[in-house]
Amino acid sequence: MALRFTPALIEEIKAQTDIVALVSEHVALRRAGKNFVGLCPFHPEKTPSFTVSPDKQMFHCFGCQAGGDAITFIMRLTGSDFPTAVEELARRAGVDVSRYVASPAEQRRMQRRQRLLDVQREAAAFFAQVLRSAYGRQARAYLHRRGIDPDTMETFQLGYAPSPELFRRFLSRRGIEDELALEAGLLIPGRAGRPPFPRFRDRLMFPIWDRGGRVVGFGGRLLADGVRAPKYLNSPETPLFSKRRVLYGAHLAAQAAKDAGAVIVVEGYMDCISLHRHGVKNAVASLGTAFTEEQARELARLAERAVVAFDADAAGEAATLRSLDLLAAAGLRVAVLQLPPGLDPDDFVRRHGPGPFAQLVRTALPLTEYKLNKVFAGAALDTVEGRALAVERAAAVIAGLESAVEREGYVRLIAERSGATPEAVRAELARVQARSSKNGASRHTRAEIRHNNKGFPGTKHEHTPHGPRAGGDLLSYAEQVILRHVLADAGRTDDLAALDVPGAWSGEAVAGAVALLRQRPPGVPAAQWLDGLPDGAPAALLRAVWADRSIPDVPWEDARRELGRQRGRRALAMLEERLQAAENASDLTAALRMTARLLVEYKRLRSLPGER
Numbered sequence: 001m002a003l004r005f006t007p008a009l010i011e012e013i014k015a016q017t018d019i020v021a022l023v024s025e026h027v028a029l030r031r032a033g034k035n036f037v038g039l040c041p042f043h044p045e046k047t048p049s050f051t052v053s054p055d056k057q058m059f060h061c062f063g064c065q066a067g068g069d070a071i072t073f074i075m076r077l078t079g080s081d082f083p084t085a086v087e088e089l090a091r092r093a094g095v096d097v098s099r100y101v102a103s104p105a106e107q108r109r110m111q112r113r114q115r116l117l118d119v120q121r122e123a124a125a126f127f128a129q130v131l132r133s134a135y136g137r138q139a140r141a142y143l144h145r146r147g148i149d150p151d152t153m154e155t156f157q158l159g160y161a162p163s164p165e166l167f168r169r170f171l172s173r174r175g176i177e178d179e180l181a182l183e184a185g186l187l188i189p190g191r192a193g194r195p196p197f198p199r200f201r202d203r204l205m206f207p208i209w210d211r212g213g214r215v216v217g218f219g220g221r222l223l224a225d226g227v228r229a230p231k232y233l234n235s236p237e238t239p240l241f242s243k244r245r246v247l248y249g250a251h252l253a254a255q256a257a258k259d260a261g262a263v264i265v266v267e268g269y270m271d272c273i274s275l276h277r278h279g280v281k282n283a284v285a286s287l288g289t290a291f292t293e294e295q296a297r298e299l300a301r302l303a304e305r306a307v308v309a310f311d312a313d314a315a316g317e318a319a320t321l322r323s324l325d326l327l328a329a330a331g332l333r334v335a336v337l338q339l340p341p342g343l344d345p346d347d348f349v350r351r352h353g354p355g356p357f358a359q360l361v362r363t364a365l366p367l368t369e370y371k372l373n374k375v376f377a378g379a380a381l382d383t384v385e386g387r388a389l390a391v392e393r394a395a396a397v398i399a400g401l402e403s404a405v406e407r408e409g410y411v412r413l414i415a416e417r418s419g420a421t422p423e424a425v426r427a428e429l430a431r432v433q434a435r436s437s438k439n440g441a442s443r444h445t446r447a448e449i450r451h452n453n454k455g456f457p458g459t460k461h462e463h464t465p466h467g468p469r470a471g472g473d474l475l476s477y478a479e480q481v482i483l484r485h486v487l488a489d490a491g492r493t494d495d496l497a498a499l500d501v502p503g504a505w506s507g508e509a510v511a512g513a514v515a516l517l518r519q520r521p522p523g524v525p526a527a528q529w530l531d532g533l534p535d536g537a538p539a540a541l542l543r544a545v546w547a548d549r550s551i552p553d554v555p556w557e558d559a560r561r562e563l564g565r566q567r568g569r570r571a572l573a574m575l576e577e578r579l580q581a582a583e584n585a586s587d588l589t590a591a592l593r594m595t596a597r598l599l600v601e602y603k604r605l606r607s608l609p610g611e612r
């Protein structure tokens with residue numbers, strides 16, 4: 001049955017499926033507040049961290065971070081693909097799918113697509129077979145020299161494209177018409193009435209897969225020397241294959257990337273294969289150093305952190321740096337891995353092994369820090385002009401950062417490295433931000449608006465009046481970071497108590513959440529403790545903060561300082577308001593008292609780092 005998976009079909013199936021009933025068929029669930037909990041079917045555990053929400057019709061595991069809707073659940077549980085899972089749920093829910101059966105034209109297009117996929121799969125199998133045959137001896141020797149063993153050759157379905165005659169014989173034996181092979185990009189149209197001829201000849205073949213591991217195209221590396229042809233050749237754009245979307249090895253790296261919370265991005269096929277060969281299984285290749293938005297989105301699906309391991313020359317180019325911003329814009333935390341000069345990831349891992357490579361990954365510089373390094377490496381800090389230029393460039397690097405806490409951290413770093421005072425750096429930053437805001441809203445402001453509108457993904461379906469968004473009073477950024485710290489580390493409870501000043505939190509829900517945290521019994525893991533909390537806005541808020549993986553890793557001290565600044569500003573605003581009211585009411589005594597307190601508050605605020 002060929003179904004069109006329209007949003008309407010998906011919606012209907014989800015509406016007819018109760019996720020609690022569905023999960024209950026496979027997992028013993030018990031009620032915990034609004035939700036149900038049980039032992040996670042996707043990772044071994046003794047205490048339940050697998051949560052099913054009947055309100056949101058979603059599941060989430062606080063242990064292994066598995067999560068999603070009913071369709072995701074079936075896919076994960078049975079290992080089936082999306083269409084199969086949807087059909088299974090449709091059957092189960094008794095949804096009449098006849099309205100979603102594809103029209104004849106759509107069916108023809110789907111069949112054509114399937115035929116193209118078949119052709120690519122058969123071609124990949126043919127190339128792999130040739131590589132193992134006598135024709136592939138030279139290619140095998142090349143792979144052997146590059147340290148690629150037979151297992152890895154098989155995992156990556158490596159192959160060899162032989163002479164045009166052999167390839168033609170393959171096509172006719174399989175009954176693949178020229179028209180289809182042309183559309184698949186395996187043949188090139190012949191010029192001046194000549195017959196079409198094979199695109200790939202005497203090349204080592206790298207099948208390229210879609211997300212589901214189906215072959216959609218090829219890359220071919222020339223083996224012979226002295227031939228006037230490009231070293232690497234890719235399939236052309238076809239209905240299946242788009243170079244903009246390629247993330248080589250993504251389906252092989254998906255699980256490891258998820259487990260590690262990071263994906264390693266290299267430039268070429270061989271770098272990617274070599275890393276996998278040496279046990280670095282979360283590597284993918286971008287096949288170029290300039291990312292597209294499609295690739296950025298694909299990467300963000302794989303992990304929350306991308307470690308880019310381009311060789312030193314490419315990584316330093318302005319175009320590469322700009323394209324790394326695309327990754328950051330897609331929500332990824334980006335770090336740049338620094339290889340010794342002249343070595344690519346393949347060279348490095350073959351020479352030094354996976355341990356030292358893992359060390360490089362651990363010490364990869366966050367993108368901002370990497371850019372600042374570039375700025376200062378080229379700066380003439382011994383002259384006034386050189387210093388001014390460096391500070392200006394450095395300020396431009398951090399002007400777009402979303403987090404005020406992070407910006408402030410970098411202000412101090414820039415001051416340290418340039419020898420300018422933090423005040424001067426802040427002034428320069430303000431100037432850069434003002435300049436860019438002349439062209440519409442500044443990036444910084446837009447970023448803050450985006451952040452403030454985002455709310456908490458875990459609670460966006462809740463409309464309780466006292467939820468985290470109550471009264472439009474969003475939890476401040478610093479408060480999120482602080483709650484997250486205390487949830488992750490109960491040892492912070494005393495530090496939290498020091499910040500728990502009555503009336504100082506941004507809303508009732510936060511104050512309630514802090515009160516809950518302060519009463520948390522020692523030794524209970526956060527996930528378990530959260531599950532047992534009584535329902536209400538404070539608990540919902542804490543669960544949301546715990547589930548929100550977009551809250552960055554800001555050190556406690558930075559968050560605490562930022563909170564202090566925010567509170568100071570708020571206190572000041574309040575005093576100013578009351579002073580205004582007293583003046584309006586011509587209450588001179590009250591006005592004088594307010595003025596005195598205002599002055600004290602001003603002084604205190606100015607003594608805090610980062611405030612002028």
Ligand SMILES: [Zn+2]
Pocket residue numbers: 040041042043050061062063064065066
């Ligand atoms: Zn789990």
